[in-house]
Amino acid sequence: MLSWRGLANLFSQPRYLGDILQQMDTIGVGSLQIVVLTGFFTGAVLALQSANSLARFGALSFTGQLVSMSMVRELGPVLTSLMVAGRNASGMASELGSMQVTEQIDAMRALGTDPSRKLVTPRLTATMFMLFFLTILSDLVGLAGGSVIALLLLRLDLNEYWTSAWQTLRYADVFMGLIKPVLFGFIIATVGCYYGLSAKGGTQGVGRATTQAVVVASVLILAVDLFVTRLLMVLLGPL
Amino acid sequence: MNHASHDGTEHPGTEQTGTIHNGTGKAVVFENVSLHFDELVVLDGLSFELEHGATKVLLGAAGSGKTTILKLTLGLLRPDGGRIFVLGQEVTAMRETELFELRRRIGMVFQESALFDSLSVEGNVAFRLLEEKVPEAEIHRRVLEALRFVELENTSTLFPAELSGGMRRRVAIARAIISNPEVLLYDSPTAGLDPVTSTTIVELLVKQRDEYKTSALLVTHRLQDAFTMATHRFGHEQNKMVLVPPGTNWDSKTSFLVLKDGKKIFEGSAAAIANSEDPYIREYMTA
Numbered sequence: 001m002l003s004w005r006g007l008a009n010l011f012s013q014p015r016y017l018g019d020i021l022q023q024m025d026t027i028g029v030g031s032l033q034i035v036v037l038t039g040f041f042t043g044a045v046l047a048l049q050s051a052n053s054l055a056r057f058g059a060l061s062f063t064g065q066l067v068s069m070s071m072v073r074e075l076g077p078v079l080t081s082l083m084v085a086g087r088n089a090s091g092m093a094s095e096l097g098s099m100q101v102t103e104q105i106d107a108m109r110a111l112g113t114d115p116s117r118k119l120v121t122p123r124l125t126a127t128m129f130m131l132f133f134l135t136i137l138s139d140l141v142g143l144a145g146g147s148v149i150a151l152l153l154l155r156l157d158l159n160e161y162w163t164s165a166w167q168t169l170r171y172a173d174v175f176m177g178l179i180k181p182v183l184f185g186f187i188i189a190t191v192g193c194y195y196g197l198s199a200k201g202g203t204q205g206v207g208r209a210t211t212q213a214v215v216v217a218s219v220l221i222l223a224v225d226l227f228v229t230r231l232l233m234v235l236l237g238p239l
Numbered sequence: 240m241n242h243a244s245h246d247g248t249e250h251p252g253t254e255q256t257g258t259i260h261n262g263t264g265k266a267v268v269f270e271n272v273s274l275h276f277d278e279l280v281v282l283d284g285l286s287f288e289l290e291h292g293a294t295k296v297l298l299g300a301a302g303s304g305k306t307t308i309l310k311l312t313l314g315l316l317r318p319d320g321g322r323i324f325v326l327g328q329e330v331t332a333m334r335e336t337e338l339f340e341l342r343r344r345i346g347m348v349f350q351e352s353a354l355f356d357s358l359s360v361e362g363n364v365a366f367r368l369l370e371e372k373v374p375e376a377e378i379h380r381r382v383l384e385a386l387r388f389v390e391l392e393n394t395s396t397l398f399p400a401e402l403s404g405g406m407r408r409r410v411a412i413a414r415a416i417i418s419n420p421e422v423l424l425y426d427s428p429t430a431g432l433d434p435v436t437s438t439t440i441v442e443l444l445v446k447q448r449d450e451y452k453t454s455a456l457l458v459t460h461r462l463q464d465a466f467t468m469a470t471h472r473f474g475h476e477q478n479k480m481v482l483v484p485p486g487t488n489w490d491s492k493t494s495f496l497v498l499k500d501g502k503k504i505f506e507g508s509a510a511a512i513a514n515s516e517d518p519y520i521r522e523y524m525t526a
Contacts, residue, residue: 099355103349103350103351107349107354109313110313110347110349112340
């Protein structure tokens with residue numbers, strides 16, 4: 001119900017554009033640091049691990065392809081979403097939870113404002129929108145991390161690395177990698193807002209809601225990832 | 240028909256069933272309202288009316304359902320049975336989205352103020368006007384006016400965490416009155432405050448009642464505040480509340496309603512409650 005109302009609010013007045021932009025700043029710009037760091041180190045370690053295996057078959061030059069496919073289709077969206085879930089689902093649950101237990105949500109309703117419109121819709125919109133771009137950034141930085149390993153440790157030609165990384169990607173791979181963050185953003189925001197607005201029992205209740213939001217959002221992301229991947233494989237054909 | 244009276248008649252164990260009317264012409268009407276939380280009976284067939292321009296003081300021990308009445312009035316809670324009318328509209332038959340419009344005509348002061356802690360005093364007081372897209376200059380003027388009413392005009396840039404308990408309560412009153420509501424709901428506005436600050440708050444309520452003739456439901460544990468409301472008027476000349484001498488032909492339009500275990504056990508005037516022989520009320524009055 002909450003997620004449905006959160007989305008349906010987008011198609012009727014009033015819309016809180018200022019709140020949406022503020023949430024985009026908090027969720028998107030605020031998560032840049034952890035997303036960049038996570039993407040870089042994931043790409044780097046992926047290059048390191050895959051090179052170790054590929055070298056056994058004399059296929060070290062495929063490192064760029066492997067990093068590219070893994071980051072764009074799977075690790076970029078999933079790890080970025082998990083990082084954003086850890087940072088923002090908890091933030092939403094604790095912020096809205098504090099508002100709930102101090103009667104600020106009731107006060108908002110009493111003042112004639114719909115909390116789902118004022119609080120949930122901006123977070124939902126901002127998370128879905130910003131996670132899309134954060135994932136693109138994470139993919140790029142991950143490939144850069146892989147290229148650093150390829151250059152410094154594997155002594156691969158950078159031009160060859162980037163060319164193979166680029167050429168191996170198909171539209172279906174990119175589509176799969178970019179549809180996921182939109183779905184995961186929806187999960188993060190609805191779970192965070194739901195647990196926040198359901199918080200009971202003072203500060204202890206807020207703490208409990210925060211923990212539950214991160215755990216549930218993370219597990220849901222991983223579970224939905226499996227089903228979405230399978231579904232997209234069926235819909236888009238063998239990848 | 241069981242008409243809730245303002246004639247000072249005591250109704251211990253009043254029969255509370257039966258239809259009053261459709262709520263037209265009254266500020267608030269509760270008609271045989273019941274509410275349970277699991278096994279706990281919060282309200283049990285409660286009926287009462289609040290006239291336009293009148294104040295009804297809700298008294299009772301903690302957990303007797305006083306705050307619940309305010310939340311039901313606003314539609315923040317839904318009763319299990321009965322009907323509630325506010326300003327002629329049946330709250331119990333309205334959807335949440337329809338209630339937002341009605342709530343804009345009602346002001347509520349929460350017990351713990353419930354100020355938005357991420358907004359400044361000005362942001363809090365202006366909240367409703369900002370939602371209504373009132374021009375910025377007018378918002379600023381009306382915020383200053385509301386803050387002047389509660390004598391806090393120099394606090395507009397402060398945040399709730401920087402205010403004392405009494406100041407927060409006064410900001411909450413300013414937030415509630417800024418849109419000139421037709422009904423005001425006060426939930427223990429003096430709870431936990433020192434006597435001086437409590438008197439300041441009660442004076443504001445008297446001022447709002449006498450200057451703007453706003454209908455109000457006041458929940459309080461402090462009998463002293465309730466009697467002050469009933470025995471004082473706001474003096475224009477003195478710019479403060481003044482005691483109305485006994486015998487003066489003046490109607491404070493303030494009545495009392497006492498709850499026990501979710502039931503109404505008394506409804507009437509200050510004089511009637513003071514002279515009540517009901518053992519529970521006697522005990523409550525002398526506690």
